[in-house]
Amino acid sequence: MSIDPMNLRKVSVFQNATENDLKLISQHAIERSVEDGEFFFFQGDPAEYFYVLISGRAKLMQTTTTGQQVNLRTISEWQMFGALGAVRENATYPATAQAMENSTALAVKSDYLRELMQTRPYLSVDLMKLMTSYIQEMQERYRELATEKVERRIARVLLRLTAQLGVKTEDGSIELTFTRQDLAEMSGTTLYTVSRVLSEWERQGLVEAGRERVLIRNPHGVVAIAEELNQ
Amino acid sequence: MSIDPMNLRKVSVFQNATENDLKLISQHAIERSVEDGEFFFFQGDPAEYFYVLISGRAKLMQTTTTGQQVNLRTISEWQMFGALGAVRENATYPATAQAMENSTALAVKSDYLRELMQTRPYLSVDLMKLMTSYIQEMQERYRELATEKVERRIARVLLRLTAQLGVKTEDGSIELTFTRQDLAEMSGTTLYTVSRVLSEWERQGLVEAGRERVLIRNPHGVVAIAEELNQ
Protein backbone atom coordinates (compact mmCIF):
# COMPACT_ATOMS: atom_id res chain seq x y z
CA MET A 1 0.00 0.00 0.00
CA SER A 2 1.47 3.32 -1.01
CA ILE A 3 1.38 6.81 0.42
CA ASP A 4 -0.33 9.80 -1.11
CA PRO A 5 2.54 11.85 -2.55
CA MET A 6 0.94 15.03 -1.23
CA ASN A 7 1.73 13.86 2.28
CA LEU A 8 5.37 14.42 1.49
CA ARG A 9 4.69 18.12 1.73
CA LYS A 10 4.76 17.61 5.49
CA VAL A 11 8.46 16.87 5.26
CA SER A 12 10.22 20.15 5.90
CA VAL A 13 12.72 19.65 3.11
CA PHE A 14 9.92 19.08 0.61
CA GLN A 15 7.69 21.92 1.71
CA ASN A 16 8.43 23.94 -1.41
CA ALA A 17 8.45 21.04 -3.84
CA THR A 18 6.15 21.03 -6.84
CA GLU A 19 3.41 18.43 -6.98
CA ASN A 20 5.27 16.78 -9.76
CA ASP A 21 8.46 16.54 -7.74
CA LEU A 22 6.55 14.96 -4.88
CA LYS A 23 5.18 12.39 -7.27
CA LEU A 24 8.61 11.66 -8.63
CA ILE A 25 10.01 11.22 -5.17
CA SER A 26 7.21 8.93 -4.07
CA GLN A 27 7.69 6.86 -7.20
CA HIS A 28 11.29 6.35 -6.25
CA ALA A 29 10.48 5.45 -2.68
CA ILE A 30 10.15 2.03 -1.21
CA GLU A 31 8.46 1.32 2.08
CA ARG A 32 10.41 -0.24 4.86
CA SER A 33 8.99 -1.47 8.15
CA VAL A 34 11.17 -2.00 11.16
CA GLU A 35 10.18 -3.51 14.48
CA ASP A 36 10.62 -1.94 17.86
CA GLY A 37 14.28 -2.06 18.81
CA GLU A 38 15.50 -2.97 15.33
CA PHE A 39 17.61 -0.75 13.14
CA PHE A 40 17.16 1.27 9.97
CA PHE A 41 20.88 1.60 9.57
CA PHE A 42 24.09 1.61 11.55
CA GLN A 43 26.75 4.20 11.92
CA GLY A 44 29.36 3.46 9.30
CA ASP A 45 27.04 1.71 6.83
CA PRO A 46 27.18 3.07 3.27
CA ALA A 47 24.50 5.75 3.08
CA GLU A 48 22.59 4.31 0.16
CA TYR A 49 19.18 5.59 1.18
CA PHE A 50 17.68 8.47 3.07
CA TYR A 51 14.44 7.94 4.96
CA VAL A 52 11.20 9.66 5.84
CA LEU A 53 9.44 8.22 8.84
CA ILE A 54 5.75 7.73 8.12
CA SER A 55 4.68 5.95 11.28
CA GLY A 56 6.19 5.08 14.62
CA ARG A 57 9.17 6.64 16.28
CA ALA A 58 12.92 6.25 16.03
CA LYS A 59 16.10 7.60 17.50
CA LEU A 60 19.38 8.64 16.02
CA MET A 61 22.38 7.85 18.12
CA GLN A 62 26.14 7.76 18.22
CA THR A 63 27.78 4.65 19.50
CA THR A 64 31.22 4.41 21.03
CA THR A 65 33.66 1.58 20.49
CA THR A 66 32.82 0.41 24.01
CA GLY A 67 29.11 0.23 23.28
CA GLN A 68 27.97 3.25 25.21
CA GLN A 69 25.60 5.42 23.30
CA VAL A 70 24.39 8.95 23.05
CA ASN A 71 21.04 9.99 21.71
CA LEU A 72 21.32 12.71 19.11
CA ARG A 73 17.74 13.16 18.06
CA THR A 74 14.29 11.64 18.26
CA ILE A 75 12.60 11.15 14.93
CA SER A 76 8.86 11.51 14.71
CA GLU A 77 6.46 11.16 11.79
CA TRP A 78 7.28 12.99 8.58
CA GLN A 79 10.78 13.74 9.63
CA MET A 80 13.62 12.99 7.31
CA PHE A 81 16.64 11.07 8.55
CA GLY A 82 19.81 9.65 7.12
CA ALA A 83 19.99 12.59 4.73
CA LEU A 84 23.48 13.72 5.70
CA GLY A 85 24.77 10.73 3.81
CA ALA A 86 23.03 11.96 0.71
CA VAL A 87 25.14 15.07 0.38
CA ARG A 88 28.36 13.40 -0.58
CA GLU A 89 28.79 10.43 -2.90
CA ASN A 90 29.79 7.18 -1.23
CA ALA A 91 29.31 8.61 2.23
CA THR A 92 28.54 6.49 5.28
CA TYR A 93 25.92 7.20 7.90
CA PRO A 94 27.40 9.24 10.73
CA ALA A 95 24.90 7.80 13.23
CA THR A 96 22.73 4.78 13.93
CA ALA A 97 18.94 4.87 13.52
CA GLN A 98 16.93 2.58 15.77
CA ALA A 99 13.16 2.16 15.92
CA MET A 100 11.65 2.97 19.32
CA GLU A 101 8.36 1.34 18.33
CA ASN A 102 7.22 -0.61 15.30
CA SER A 103 7.83 1.90 12.57
CA THR A 104 7.56 2.40 8.84
CA ALA A 105 9.61 4.70 6.68
CA LEU A 106 9.94 5.58 3.04
CA ALA A 107 13.40 4.92 1.69
CA VAL A 108 14.72 6.81 -1.30
CA LYS A 109 18.10 6.35 -2.94
CA SER A 110 20.53 9.02 -1.83
CA ASP A 111 21.74 9.33 -5.41
CA TYR A 112 18.29 10.34 -6.47
CA LEU A 113 18.12 13.19 -3.98
CA ARG A 114 21.53 14.39 -5.10
CA GLU A 115 20.34 14.29 -8.68
CA LEU A 116 17.21 16.29 -7.88
CA MET A 117 19.19 18.90 -6.02
CA GLN A 118 21.29 19.58 -9.10
CA THR A 119 18.34 21.15 -10.83
CA ARG A 120 16.14 22.29 -7.96
CA PRO A 121 17.77 24.99 -5.86
CA TYR A 122 14.79 25.09 -3.48
CA LEU A 123 15.63 21.56 -2.41
CA SER A 124 19.22 22.38 -1.53
CA VAL A 125 18.11 25.49 0.28
CA ASP A 126 15.52 23.65 2.32
CA LEU A 127 17.94 20.86 3.15
CA MET A 128 20.48 23.46 4.21
CA LYS A 129 17.91 25.06 6.46
CA LEU A 130 17.32 21.72 8.10
CA MET A 131 21.05 21.22 8.46
CA THR A 132 21.56 24.62 10.05
CA SER A 133 18.88 23.79 12.58
CA TYR A 134 20.73 20.58 13.43
CA ILE A 135 23.98 22.43 13.81
CA GLN A 136 22.39 25.00 16.06
CA GLU A 137 20.73 22.41 18.20
CA MET A 138 23.91 20.39 18.52
CA GLN A 139 25.87 23.50 19.44
CA GLU A 140 23.36 24.38 22.09
CA ARG A 141 23.30 20.91 23.53
CA TYR A 142 27.06 20.80 23.49
CA ARG A 143 27.21 24.00 25.48
CA GLU A 144 24.62 22.71 27.92
CA LEU A 145 26.50 19.50 28.46
CA ALA A 146 29.71 21.40 29.02
CA THR A 147 28.40 24.06 31.35
CA GLU A 148 25.19 22.99 33.02
CA LYS A 149 24.24 20.75 35.89
CA VAL A 150 22.39 17.52 35.29
CA GLU A 151 19.10 18.63 36.73
CA ARG A 152 18.83 21.52 34.33
CA ARG A 153 19.87 19.40 31.37
CA ILE A 154 17.12 16.94 32.14
CA ALA A 155 14.63 19.79 32.35
CA ARG A 156 15.77 21.03 28.96
CA VAL A 157 15.42 17.60 27.45
CA LEU A 158 11.85 17.32 28.69
CA LEU A 159 11.02 20.75 27.27
CA ARG A 160 12.61 19.95 23.93
CA LEU A 161 10.65 16.72 23.71
CA THR A 162 7.50 18.53 24.72
CA ALA A 163 7.93 20.98 21.86
CA GLN A 164 8.59 18.22 19.38
CA LEU A 165 6.05 15.61 20.31
CA GLY A 166 4.47 16.16 23.69
CA VAL A 167 0.85 15.14 23.91
CA LYS A 168 -1.19 17.64 25.88
CA THR A 169 -3.93 16.16 28.06
CA GLU A 170 -7.11 18.12 28.91
CA ASP A 171 -5.79 19.48 32.19
CA GLY A 172 -2.69 21.06 30.62
CA SER A 173 -0.33 18.28 31.59
CA ILE A 174 2.01 16.89 28.97
CA GLU A 175 2.69 13.24 28.41
CA LEU A 176 6.00 11.90 27.15
CA THR A 177 6.79 8.29 26.41
CA PHE A 178 10.43 7.55 27.11
CA THR A 179 12.37 5.20 29.34
CA ARG A 180 14.76 6.57 31.95
CA GLN A 181 17.53 5.17 29.81
CA ASP A 182 16.32 7.18 26.80
CA LEU A 183 16.19 10.35 28.85
CA ALA A 184 19.64 9.64 30.23
CA GLU A 185 21.10 9.22 26.76
CA MET A 186 19.48 12.47 25.72
CA SER A 187 20.76 14.48 28.66
CA GLY A 188 24.20 12.98 28.93
CA THR A 189 23.81 11.26 32.25
CA THR A 190 22.85 7.85 33.66
CA LEU A 191 19.47 6.25 34.11
CA TYR A 192 20.05 6.30 37.88
CA THR A 193 20.45 10.01 38.00
CA VAL A 194 17.41 10.58 35.79
CA SER A 195 15.40 8.38 38.09
CA ARG A 196 16.54 10.24 41.18
CA VAL A 197 15.83 13.63 39.66
CA LEU A 198 12.37 12.61 38.50
CA SER A 199 11.59 11.17 41.92
CA GLU A 200 12.56 14.46 43.51
CA TRP A 201 10.41 16.40 41.02
CA GLU A 202 7.55 14.07 41.71
CA ARG A 203 7.84 14.85 45.42
CA GLN A 204 7.61 18.53 44.47
CA GLY A 205 4.53 17.88 42.36
CA LEU A 206 6.17 18.93 39.10
CA VAL A 207 5.78 15.62 37.31
CA GLU A 208 4.32 12.19 37.61
CA ALA A 209 6.72 9.41 36.73
CA GLY A 210 5.55 6.07 35.43
CA ARG A 211 6.91 3.16 33.51
CA GLU A 212 8.25 4.45 30.18
CA ARG A 213 6.29 7.60 30.78
CA VAL A 214 6.64 11.05 32.28
CA LEU A 215 3.64 13.26 32.82
CA ILE A 216 4.58 16.89 33.21
CA ARG A 217 2.04 18.26 35.66
CA ASN A 218 3.53 21.71 35.97
CA PRO A 219 5.32 22.75 32.77
CA HIS A 220 6.05 26.18 34.23
CA GLY A 221 7.95 24.64 37.09
CA VAL A 222 10.09 22.66 34.67
CA VAL A 223 10.79 25.79 32.63
CA ALA A 224 11.85 27.50 35.84
CA ILE A 225 14.42 24.80 36.49
CA ALA A 226 15.67 24.94 32.91
CA GLU A 227 16.04 28.72 32.86
CA GLU A 228 16.76 29.79 36.41
CA LEU A 229 19.56 32.29 36.53
CA ASN A 230 20.92 31.22 39.90
CA GLN A 231 24.12 29.23 39.93
CA MET B 1 44.85 46.60 -0.73
CA SER B 2 42.81 43.81 -2.22
CA ILE B 3 43.19 40.07 -2.45
CA ASP B 4 43.79 38.09 -5.61
CA PRO B 5 40.40 36.48 -6.34
CA MET B 6 42.13 33.21 -7.20
CA ASN B 7 43.08 32.83 -3.55
CA LEU B 8 39.40 32.28 -2.83
CA ARG B 9 39.78 28.86 -4.40
CA LYS B 10 41.41 27.86 -1.11
CA VAL B 11 38.06 28.27 0.61
CA SER B 12 36.46 24.84 0.61
CA VAL B 13 33.06 26.15 -0.39
CA PHE B 14 34.54 27.92 -3.40
CA GLN B 15 36.75 25.10 -4.60
CA ASN B 16 34.53 24.41 -7.60
CA ALA B 17 33.71 28.01 -8.41
CA THR B 18 34.47 29.42 -11.84
CA GLU B 19 37.10 32.11 -12.12
CA ASN B 20 34.38 34.55 -12.93
CA ASP B 21 32.42 33.65 -9.80
CA LEU B 22 35.52 34.15 -7.69
CA LYS B 23 35.95 37.59 -9.21
CA LEU B 24 32.34 38.44 -8.54
CA ILE B 25 32.65 37.37 -4.96
CA SER B 26 35.84 39.29 -4.38
CA GLN B 27 34.26 42.38 -5.91
CA HIS B 28 31.48 42.12 -3.38
CA ALA B 29 33.85 41.62 -0.48
CA ILE B 30 35.10 44.21 1.93
CA GLU B 31 38.12 43.73 4.12
CA ARG B 32 37.72 43.88 7.83
CA SER B 33 40.54 43.86 10.36
CA VAL B 34 39.93 42.97 13.96
CA GLU B 35 42.40 43.15 16.81
CA ASP B 36 43.35 40.34 19.13
CA GLY B 37 40.50 39.74 21.53
CA GLU B 38 37.98 41.81 19.61
CA PHE B 39 34.93 40.43 17.88
CA PHE B 40 33.78 39.86 14.32
CA PHE B 41 30.23 39.35 15.48
CA PHE B 42 28.22 38.26 18.49
CA GLN B 43 25.79 35.46 18.93
CA GLY B 44 22.35 36.92 18.24
CA ASP B 45 23.51 39.72 15.92
CA PRO B 46 21.71 39.87 12.56
CA ALA B 47 23.77 37.76 10.18
CA GLU B 48 24.35 40.39 7.56
CA TYR B 49 27.74 39.14 6.39
CA PHE B 50 29.64 35.92 6.15
CA TYR B 51 33.41 35.97 6.46
CA VAL B 52 36.53 34.38 5.09
CA LEU B 53 39.55 34.70 7.33
CA ILE B 54 42.58 35.78 5.33
CA SER B 55 45.08 36.27 8.13
CA GLY B 56 45.27 35.61 11.83
CA ARG B 57 43.19 33.24 13.86
CA ALA B 58 39.76 33.35 15.44
CA LYS B 59 37.43 31.22 17.48
CA LEU B 60 33.74 30.54 17.30
CA MET B 61 32.04 30.15 20.62
CA GLN B 62 28.74 29.83 22.38
CA THR B 63 28.12 32.02 25.37
CA THR B 64 25.74 31.31 28.19
CA THR B 65 23.59 33.88 29.94
CA THR B 66 25.98 33.64 32.88
CA GLY B 67 29.02 34.44 30.75
CA GLN B 68 30.57 31.01 30.62
CA GLN B 69 31.66 30.02 27.19
CA VAL B 70 32.31 27.01 25.06
CA ASN B 71 34.62 26.91 22.12
CA LEU B 72 32.99 25.41 19.05
CA ARG B 73 35.68 25.75 16.47
CA THR B 74 38.99 27.40 15.73
CA ILE B 75 39.11 29.32 12.48
CA SER B 76 42.32 29.45 10.53
CA GLU B 77 43.22 31.13 7.25
CA TRP B 78 40.93 30.63 4.29
CA GLN B 79 38.18 29.19 6.39
CA MET B 80 34.70 30.53 6.02
CA PHE B 81 32.73 31.48 9.11
CA GLY B 82 29.39 33.05 9.88
CA ALA B 83 27.92 31.28 6.88
CA LEU B 84 25.12 29.53 8.74
CA GLY B 85 23.39 32.87 8.98
CA ALA B 86 23.49 33.15 5.20
CA VAL B 87 21.19 30.22 4.62
CA ARG B 88 18.04 31.81 5.91
CA GLU B 89 16.91 35.38 5.39
CA ASN B 90 17.03 37.60 8.45
CA ALA B 91 18.85 35.00 10.47
CA THR B 92 21.07 35.83 13.43
CA TYR B 93 24.49 34.39 14.14
CA PRO B 94 24.21 31.29 16.29
CA ALA B 95 27.67 31.85 17.77
CA THR B 96 30.19 34.56 18.59
CA ALA B 97 33.39 35.01 16.57
CA GLN B 98 36.38 36.41 18.41
CA ALA B 99 39.85 37.11 17.05
CA MET B 100 42.62 35.19 18.84
CA GLU B 101 45.27 37.40 17.26
CA ASN B 102 45.16 40.46 15.06
CA SER B 103 43.18 39.17 12.12
CA THR B 104 41.76 40.19 8.80
CA ALA B 105 38.76 38.75 7.03
CA LEU B 106 36.82 39.33 3.87
CA ALA B 107 33.19 40.12 4.55
CA VAL B 108 30.52 39.43 1.95
CA LYS B 109 26.83 40.16 2.30
CA SER B 110 24.90 37.05 3.19
CA ASP B 111 22.23 38.07 0.70
CA TYR B 112 24.75 37.87 -2.08
CA LEU B 113 25.74 34.32 -1.24
CA ARG B 114 22.09 33.32 -1.15
CA GLU B 115 21.60 34.94 -4.53
CA LEU B 116 24.56 33.10 -6.03
CA MET B 117 23.37 29.78 -4.68
CA GLN B 118 20.08 30.16 -6.52
CA THR B 119 21.81 29.68 -9.84
CA ARG B 120 24.93 27.73 -8.90
CA PRO B 121 24.14 24.30 -7.56
CA TYR B 122 27.82 23.53 -6.96
CA LEU B 123 27.87 26.28 -4.35
CA SER B 124 24.96 24.83 -2.39
CA VAL B 125 26.46 21.39 -2.61
CA ASP B 126 29.84 22.51 -1.37
CA LEU B 127 28.30 24.52 1.43
CA MET B 128 26.24 21.48 2.38
CA LYS B 129 29.38 19.38 2.47
CA LEU B 130 30.91 21.85 4.84
CA MET B 131 27.78 21.81 6.95
CA THR B 132 27.69 18.02 7.14
CA SER B 133 31.28 18.05 8.33
CA TYR B 134 30.30 20.48 11.09
CA ILE B 135 27.38 18.32 12.09
CA GLN B 136 29.53 15.24 12.22
CA GLU B 137 32.20 16.94 14.23
CA MET B 138 29.68 18.35 16.69
CA GLN B 139 28.04 14.95 17.06
CA GLU B 140 31.36 13.36 17.77
CA ARG B 141 32.37 15.98 20.26
CA TYR B 142 29.01 15.73 21.93
CA ARG B 143 29.43 12.01 22.33
CA GLU B 144 32.93 12.47 23.69
CA LEU B 145 31.79 15.02 26.19
CA ALA B 146 28.97 12.75 27.32
CA THR B 147 30.92 9.53 27.58
CA GLU B 148 34.62 10.17 27.93
CA LYS B 149 36.94 11.18 30.72
CA VAL B 150 38.63 14.55 30.71
CA GLU B 151 42.10 13.29 30.00
CA ARG B 152 41.03 11.61 26.81
CA ARG B 153 39.00 14.61 25.71
CA ILE B 154 42.02 16.84 26.11
CA ALA B 155 44.08 14.40 24.07
CA ARG B 156 41.47 14.48 21.32
CA VAL B 157 41.44 18.26 21.31
CA LEU B 158 45.19 18.37 20.86
CA LEU B 159 45.00 15.88 18.01
CA ARG B 160 42.22 17.76 16.30
CA LEU B 161 44.16 21.00 16.56
CA THR B 162 47.25 19.26 15.29
CA ALA B 163 45.40 18.11 12.20
CA GLN B 164 43.97 21.53 11.57
CA LEU B 165 46.89 23.81 12.25
CA GLY B 166 49.71 22.14 14.08
CA VAL B 167 53.16 23.36 13.07
CA LYS B 168 55.62 20.51 12.80
CA THR B 169 59.13 21.27 13.94
CA GLU B 170 62.19 19.50 12.48
CA ASP B 171 62.32 16.81 15.15
CA GLY B 172 58.73 15.65 14.61
CA SER B 173 57.28 17.58 17.54
CA ILE B 174 54.17 19.66 16.99
CA GLU B 175 53.64 23.13 18.27
CA LEU B 176 50.25 24.52 19.22
CA THR B 177 49.55 28.04 20.39
CA PHE B 178 46.67 28.07 22.83
CA THR B 179 46.12 29.13 26.40
CA ARG B 180 45.01 26.61 29.03
CA GLN B 181 41.72 28.46 29.06
CA ASP B 182 41.29 27.92 25.31
CA LEU B 183 42.02 24.24 25.65
CA ALA B 184 39.59 24.01 28.55
CA GLU B 185 36.82 25.61 26.53
CA MET B 186 37.50 23.20 23.70
CA SER B 187 37.47 20.09 25.85
CA GLY B 188 34.64 21.02 28.16
CA THR B 189 36.61 21.33 31.36
CA THR B 190 38.39 23.98 33.41
CA LEU B 191 41.75 25.59 32.96
CA TYR B 192 42.87 24.00 36.25
CA THR B 193 42.23 20.53 35.03
CA VAL B 194 43.95 21.18 31.70
CA SER B 195 46.95 22.47 33.57
CA ARG B 196 47.10 19.44 35.82
CA VAL B 197 46.77 17.02 32.92
CA LEU B 198 49.44 18.76 30.89
CA SER B 199 51.77 18.80 33.88
CA GLU B 200 51.31 15.08 34.28
CA TRP B 201 51.96 14.50 30.58
CA GLU B 202 55.03 16.65 30.80
CA ARG B 203 56.32 14.44 33.62
CA GLN B 204 55.79 11.47 31.29
CA GLY B 205 57.66 13.22 28.51
CA LEU B 206 54.69 13.38 26.17
CA VAL B 207 54.55 17.14 25.85
CA GLU B 208 56.30 20.30 26.82
CA ALA B 209 54.01 22.95 28.26
CA GLY B 210 54.78 26.64 28.03
CA ARG B 211 52.96 29.90 28.22
CA GLU B 212 50.21 29.91 25.58
CA ARG B 213 51.94 27.00 23.96
CA VAL B 214 51.99 23.22 23.98
CA LEU B 215 54.70 21.28 22.24
CA ILE B 216 53.72 17.73 21.53
CA ARG B 217 56.93 15.75 21.85
CA ASN B 218 55.41 12.33 21.39
CA PRO B 219 52.33 12.46 19.17
CA HIS B 220 51.99 8.67 19.32
CA GLY B 221 51.68 8.76 23.06
CA VAL B 222 48.89 11.31 22.83
CA VAL B 223 47.10 9.20 20.23
CA ALA B 224 47.38 6.26 22.61
CA ILE B 225 45.61 8.21 25.33
CA ALA B 226 42.92 9.38 22.93
CA GLU B 227 42.23 5.92 21.53
CA GLU B 228 43.04 3.47 24.28
CA LEU B 229 40.35 0.87 24.55
CA ASN B 230 40.71 0.38 28.29
CA GLN B 231 37.98 1.85 30.45
Add this chain to the structure above:
DNA sequence: CCCCTTATTTGCGCCAGCGCAAAGAGGGAT
Protein backbone atom coordinates in the same frame (compact mmCIF):
# COMPACT_ATOMS: atom_id res chain seq x y z
C1' DC C 1 66.44 46.14 32.80
C1' DC C 2 62.56 46.53 35.74
C1' DC C 3 57.59 46.56 36.37
C1' DC C 4 53.13 45.09 35.50
C1' DT C 5 49.97 42.33 33.48
C1' DT C 6 48.49 38.02 32.28
C1' DA C 7 49.06 33.05 32.26
C1' DT C 8 50.14 28.97 34.82
C1' DT C 9 50.78 25.72 38.55
C1' DT C 10 49.51 23.30 42.60
C1' DG C 11 47.72 22.36 47.38
C1' DC C 12 43.47 21.54 49.45
C1' DG C 13 38.80 20.51 50.49
C1' DC C 14 34.59 19.30 48.74
C1' DC C 15 30.50 17.44 46.39
C1' DA C 16 27.75 16.14 42.28
C1' DG C 17 26.98 12.43 40.08
C1' DC C 18 28.34 7.63 39.06
C1' DG C 19 27.39 2.80 39.27
C1' DC C 20 26.74 -1.53 41.78
C1' DA C 21 23.35 -4.26 43.86
C1' DA C 22 19.13 -5.57 45.29
C1' DA C 23 14.41 -4.87 45.84
C1' DG C 24 10.08 -3.24 43.82
C1' DA C 25 6.57 -2.30 40.18
C1' DG C 26 4.13 -2.71 35.61
C1' DG C 27 2.17 -4.93 32.04
C1' DG C 28 1.82 -8.31 28.25
C1' DA C 29 1.21 -13.05 27.20
C1' DT C 30 -0.62 -17.42 28.08
Add this chain to the structure above:
DNA sequence: ATCCCTCTTTGCGCTGGCGCAAATAAGGGG
Protein backbone atom coordinates in the same frame (compact mmCIF):
# COMPACT_ATOMS: atom_id res chain seq x y z
C1' DA D 1 -4.84 -14.93 37.59
C1' DT D 2 -0.10 -15.79 37.26
C1' DC D 3 4.42 -15.62 35.41
C1' DC D 4 8.17 -13.36 33.59
C1' DC D 5 10.58 -9.89 31.54
C1' DT D 6 11.80 -5.36 31.62
C1' DC D 7 11.90 -1.01 33.69
C1' DT D 8 12.45 1.66 37.84
C1' DT D 9 13.81 3.03 42.44
C1' DT D 10 16.94 3.75 46.12
C1' DG D 11 20.70 2.82 49.60
C1' DC D 12 25.51 3.12 49.75
C1' DG D 13 30.19 4.18 49.01
C1' DC D 14 33.34 6.22 46.12
C1' DT D 15 35.97 9.39 43.14
C1' DG D 16 36.86 12.51 39.25
C1' DG D 17 37.06 16.80 38.62
C1' DC D 18 35.82 21.46 40.27
C1' DG D 19 37.24 25.86 41.96
C1' DC D 20 39.30 28.87 45.47
C1' DA D 21 43.53 30.87 46.80
C1' DA D 22 48.11 31.83 46.69
C1' DA D 23 52.52 31.35 44.76
C1' DT D 24 55.21 31.35 40.54
C1' DA D 25 56.56 32.23 35.75
C1' DA D 26 56.78 34.56 31.37
C1' DG D 27 56.57 38.33 28.37
C1' DG D 28 55.98 43.14 26.67
C1' DG D 29 56.34 47.92 27.20
C1' DG D 30 58.51 51.82 28.66
